[in-house]
Amino acid sequence: MNLLDAFQKARKASRDMCLPLITEDYIPQPIEFASPPKWSLGHTSWFFEEFILKYHLEGYKPFHPMYNFLFNSYYEGAGSRTRRDSRGHLSRPSVDEVYAYRHHVDEQMAKLLSKGVNSELGELITLGINHEQQHQELFYTDMKYTFSLNPLFPAYGDRAYCEEGTSGEEQFISMQEGLYKTGHVGNGFSYDNEQPLHKTFIHSFEICDTLISNGSYLEFMEDGGYRNHEYWHEEGWKWLNTNGIDHPLYWHLQNGRWFQYTLAGVREVNPKHPVSHITYYEASAFAAWKGMRLPTEFEWEAASDRFNWGDRWEWTESAYLPYPGYKKAKGTVGEYNGKFMVSQKVLRGGSVVTPTGHSRKTYRNFFHPHLGWQFTGIRLAKS
Numbered sequence: 565m566n567l568l569d570a571f572q573k574a575r576k577a578s579r580d581m582c583l584p585l586i587t588e589d590y591i592p593q594p595i596e597f598a599s600p601p602k603w604s605l606g607h608t609s610w611f612f613e614e615f616i617l618k619y620h621l622e623g624y625k626p627f628h629p630m631y632n633f634l635f636n637s638y639y640e641g642a643g644s645r646t647r648r649d650s651r652g653h654l655s656r657p658s659v660d661e662v663y664a665y666r667h668h669v670d671e672q673m674a675k676l677l678s679k680g681v682n683s684e685l686g687e688l689i690t691l692g693i694n695h696e697q698q699h700q701e702l703f704y705t706d707m708k709y710t711f712s713l714n715p716l717f718p719a720y721g722d723r724a725y726c727e728e729g730t731s732g733e734e735q736f737i738s739m740q741e742g743l744y745k746t747g748h749v750g751n752g753f754s755y756d757n758e759q760p761l762h763k764t765f766i767h768s769f770e771i772c773d774t775l776i777s778n779g780s781y782l783e784f785m786e787d788g789g790y791r792n793h794e795y796w797h798e799e800g801w802k803w804l805n806t807n808g809i810d811h812p813l814y815w816h817l818q819n820g821r822w823f824q825y826t827l828a829g830v831r832e833v834n835p836k837h838p839v840s841h842i843t844y845y846e847a848s849a850f851a852a853w854k855g856m857r858l859p860t861e862f863e864w865e866a867a868s869d870r871f872n873w874g875d876r877w878e879w880t881e882s883a884y885l886p887y888p889g890y891k892k893a894k895g896t897v898g899e900y901n902g903k904f905m906v907s908q909k910v911l912r913g914g915s916v917v918t919p920t921g922h923s924r925k926t927y928r929n930f931f932h933p934h935l936g937w938q939f940t941g942i943r944l945a946k947s
Contacts, residue, residue: 568677593652598706603651609669610635641896697919704917724826726840728916729875731777736770744866748926757901758926773871776942779835795852800845813841844933847879859945861910868925873913876941884908884930915939
């Protein structure tokens with residue numbers, strides 16, 4: 565697929581995901597981490613305008629003088645911006661005006677790409693396409709969180725997503741100690757935080773070939789897992805008690821049976837499906853209850869060819885840190901990953917809402933330990 569086709573395919577996918585929405589769905593932002601669809605549609609367009617069109621298409625003028633302020637996310641080098649927790653306060657521009665902005669950017673990008681681009685610019689455009697795909701994944705998770713707070717529990721569509729995949733009997737894969745290569749290699753796209761390729765010494769370990777199921781997690785709950793401080797990090801125990809947490813996000817107990825909100829509405833929890841929307845704190849506590857642990861990201865990558873992955877983002881025991889020899893990209897685009905390498909945990913694998921072709925075994929997702937609104941799950945390891 566050439567670059568123009570890849571660009572247009574990604575842009576169309578974002579529009580298609582919004583087809584089930586009504587106008588009122590585009591605006592709400594109930595919590596800071598869940599951006600509203602209207603803002604995301606504008607932001608992904610701004611990315612191409614700010615980093616590509618302004619500097620590489622002769623005579624290009626920004627679509628609107630204030631859109632840089634409205635749709636910049638966190639790029640200090642791109643100037644001031646609206647507060648992250650205020651994205652849902654924007655009744656204007658209208659949804660139609662944001663779509664007009666997207667159409668304008670698409671037309672101008674097609675004009676630029678039709679002239680041909682050098683390899684450096686091509687890499688930047690590919691980064692923009694992958695950035696758009698990241699926001700497509702976020703669209704589902706953000707929309708689910710927003711809909712879940714509505715007492716009507718509206719359905720986005722017919723597919724629940726969290727019911728994808730199965731968790732069979734837990735079998736453990738043995739891995740021998742030795743030097744393993746970690747990081748991206750090859751000519752395909754990768755983010756700078758996946759580089760450089762380097763060697764990591766790993767002690768012998770075992771890793772489960774399947775994700776933890778709802779049924780196994782229910783056993784943890786019924787055994788008092790949320791009430792026993794011995795399983796929890798101090799910070800996780802404080803989070804649990806401060807927020808009154810005693811079950812996974814989106815779960816509801818009704819007449820002694822557990823149900824969960826899904827993108828297809830409320831469904832009864834199926835014990836055979838992989839557990840979803842688990843925080844690092846909960847994943848770590850569950851592992852401690854089982855007398856095991858979470859794998860490091862290096863163990864996960866070393867063993868990843870020996871088990872199926874991609875149904876859930878999987879928490880690892882690794883802090884999000886730079887690889888040896890890591891170098892941030894120059895300029896504003898260098899803010900994409902490096903400046904977040906503090907106080908976060910790495911997740912590996914991808915999920916049921918990750919766009920096709922966007923996952924790879926070296927991909928390093930990262931979130932703060934208390935967040936579980938992504939389709940996150942648990943894979944166990946032991947030494």
